Amino acid sequence: MPATTHRHRRYRPLHRVLAVAGTAVVIAAAVPATLAHAGSSGSVTPNSVAPGGRVNLNVTGCVTGAVEATSGAFGSVWLERSNARATNSAGGATVGNNPGSYSVTFKCASSGEQVTVPLTVTTGAARGGLGGSVGSMSPGQIAIGGALVASALGAGAWFLRRRTGHAS
Structure with missing residues (x-):
């Protein structure tokens, strides 16, 4: 019985290769037919x-x-x-x-x-690129944006100064 099992194990990789190759042939034959009837x-x-x-x-x-x-x-x-x-x-x-x-x-x-x-x-030039989806900004929006940038710069300066103070 062990000899029979050994023989089957020896041919098992060949069966796998043949199964994979057969599947690949079937798929390769079906793809052009599908593409030909897919329409324009x-x-x-x-x-x-x-x-x-x-x-x-x-x-x-x-x-x-x-x-x-x-x-x-x-x-x-x-x-x-x-x-x-x-x-x-x-x-x-x-x-x-x-x-x-x-x-x-x-x-x-x-x-x-x-x-x-x-x-x-379109009725005018197509909008695109950076800010293409934004119509216009009000002075209030510009002020808020400037305040946020200034706050970030101030916080960064404070953090760097604080770290330098502990090092000495």
């Missing part, structure tokens, strides 16, 4: 832009043929694929001067499949 997706960057601004357009999933992007914000543009095997197409457009909410529709010329994403043309 599109994006507009930035999705909120000032009048006259430029947007980048990108669509993935149109395997063959050209892609047309249309919107009331910029009209119609054709997107280019990076190479013959690529499944994504990209391009850009300059939006008009009329603020509002628009849709951008990407249409695969070969399949007719369409994807629609939102685009907002």
Whole structure:
């Protein structure tokens, strides 16, 4: 009986390797099929832009043929694929001067499949960067901020002076 157990232990790592390899083959075969049927997706960057601004357009999933992007914000543009095997197409457009909410529709010329994403043309320049979410500060808010900074500096000076006093 111990000889049989020994033989099974000897082949057990081989069984594990074969099981892992078989699982990997099944998963690898399923992934392209899933991606091929996942459909198209599109994006507009930035999705909120000032009048006259430029947007980048990108669509993935149109395997063959050209892609047309249309919107009331910029009209119609054709997107280019990076190479013959690529499944994504990209391009850009300059939006008009009329603020509002628009849709951008990407249409695969070969399949007719369409994807629609939102685009907002703001009334003025898009706010961003440091403090982009703050409209304006009142004199009271500025005074409170200054008082907090002064308090922190004073407390730091007091602490450093106190430590120096104990060292001597």
